[in-house]
Amino acid sequence: MREKELRRSLAVFPIGTVMKLTDLSARQIRYYEERQLVKPQRTDTNRRMYSLNDVDRLLEIKDYIQEGLSVQAIYNKYHRPKSKSKERQLTDEDVRQILYNEILNQGGFVQPEDFSHNY
DNA sequence: CTTCTAACA
């Protein structure tokens, strides 16, 4: 299943095709690249070449813009993968603590109330 | 003819 991914990443469309596929103007497509929302490849003659993944991302960006998201917000979405917006992310220490308590629990040496406050 | 960069009556 790795071959498909490679094909999706192959840069094969010139900007003209991407314009038709995404219904975005060349100006916008180039602007989003400038904002680092997409990273099209370049040919030996400096022409931008987009992959299927790039087109998908552009389509996604188009939706986000319509939904009112700023370019900055979208940038963060792609560069700062934050899992669940509200919940706190578990650190390695948290995982060790939970694992440790779980072992104690299985051993039946402590009651749930004795460690529940640890996480 | 298509795409690129830079600039703005």
Added chain:
DNA sequence: TGTTAGAA
């Protein structure tokens, strides 16, 4: 964002 000029 659109548009345009000049180069590639």
